Amino acid sequence: MTRLLRAELLKVLTTRLLLWLGLLVIAFEVLIIALRVGHDSFDSLAEPGNQRDIVSIAGIAVLISLILGIVASAGEYSHGTISHTLLVAPVRERVSLAKLTSAALAGAFLALVSVVFAWGFAALLLAARSIPLHVASHTTLNVGLGTIGAAAIAGVLGAGFGLLLRRQTAAIVVALVWLLVGEPLLSIAGVQRYAPGHAIAAVVEAGNQSSELLGFGAGLAVALLYAAAAATLGTIALKRTDVN
Numbered sequence: 287m288t289r290l291l292r293a294e295l296l297k298v299l300t301t302r303l304l305l306w307l308g309l310l311v312i313a314f315e316v317l318i319i320a321l322r323v324g325h326d327s328f329d330s331l332a333e334p335g336n337q338r339d340i341v342s343i344a345g346i347a348v349l350i351s352l353i354l355g356i357v358a359s360a361g362e363y364s365h366g367t368i369s370h371t372l373l374v375a376p377v378r379e380r381v382s383l384a385k386l387t388s389a390a391l392a393g394a395f396l397a398l399v400s401v402v403f404a405w406g407f408a409a410l411l412l413a414a415r416s417i418p419l420h421v422a423s424h425t426t427l428n429v430g431l432g433t434i435g436a437a438a439i440a441g442v443l444g445a446g447f448g449l450l451l452r453r454q455t456a457a458i459v460v461a462l463v464w465l466l467v468g469e470p471l472l473s474i475a476g477v478q479r480y481a482p483g484h485a486i487a488a489v490v491e492a493g494n495q496s497s498e499l500l501g502f503g504a505g506l507a508v509a510l511l512y513a514a515a516a517a518t519l520g521t522i523a524l525k526r527t528d529v530n
Contacts, residue, residue: 290380294388298358304392307350311400315407318343323411331412334420338494340408341421342429345490347400349465351393351437353458355444358392359385359520360454382521386445393441394434401430425494432492432502439513440486446516450523473498485509 298304322340323331330336362368371381409421420426444461451457465483472478479485479500488505499505 290384291387294358294384295391298354298388298392303357304354304396307354308396308399311344311347311350311396312403314346315343315400315404319404319408319411323408323415328415328417331415331417332420334423334425337408337412337420338423338426338429341401341404341426342433342490344397344400344404344430345433345436345487347393347397348433348436348440348486348490351389351396352440352444352461354392354396355389355441355446356448356457356461357444357454358389358448359445360448360452360457363452364454378525379521382449382517382524385449386442386517386520389441389445390438391441393437393439393444397434397437401433405430428492429490429494432490435506436486436489436509439489439509442513443482443486443516446513446518446520449520450516452523452527480508482509482512485512 319340322343326336331340362371372378405421405426409419412419412421444457447461448454448457451460469478469481469483472481479488479498484499485505485508488499488502489509491499491505492502500508
């Protein structure tokens with residue numbers, strides 16, 4: 287199992303995908319943080335809550351981790367390498383577990399880099415404007431830890447969903463359409479808080495929830511249930527798939 291996990295991690299780390307996604311996250315953070323710090327007033331930026339919001343831009347890594355998980359699992363079907371993987375490791379449950387675990391670790395690593403960069407870049411720009419720093423406050427640190435945990439969950443969710451659909455592009459499109467269109471429509475019935483995207487967002491907020499989100503504990507429980515369901519269904523789909 288350890289060798290299989292190492293092989294899956296090697297696949298993720300040695301491809302250009304993680305690098306490009308990481309650069310995408312950093313570029314997004316540079317743009318948004320620079321605009322926010324450059325245009326907001328001194329008094330507004332001096333408030334701890336606003337500095338927490340600036341650092342929370344690192345939460346974009348959670349969405350990227352979802353996509354990374356999808357590509358890591360469904361990508362093998364797209365590139366035709368799944369046959370070789372199953373030939374080397376015929377116990378499919380182990381293959382699924384290795385993919386899910388590697389997706390979680392890769393997502394957490396991506397989020398860690400995102401949080402550290404957002405924290406450092408925000409502190410640098412705020413200090414340049416001689417604004418008192420509160421980026422190391424308790425609530426800001428909680429958001430950072432919540433982002434890392436949420437990214438790991440999103441990685442598992444994406445990997446399970448990718449195994450279930452087996453179509454890389456289709457899985458990404460369905461996931462994005464659900465997040466951008468499906469979940470907002472649930473607000474009509476007032477149940478959007480229980481949707482996967484909102485549950486993971488509750489984990490990111492880590493106790494700083496708005497009224498549209500579940501509490502941290504409830505959000506974490508619901509997010510883990512979605513990830514477990516996706517992992518289970520993805521594993522079942524992998525077991526029942528005929529691969530030539």
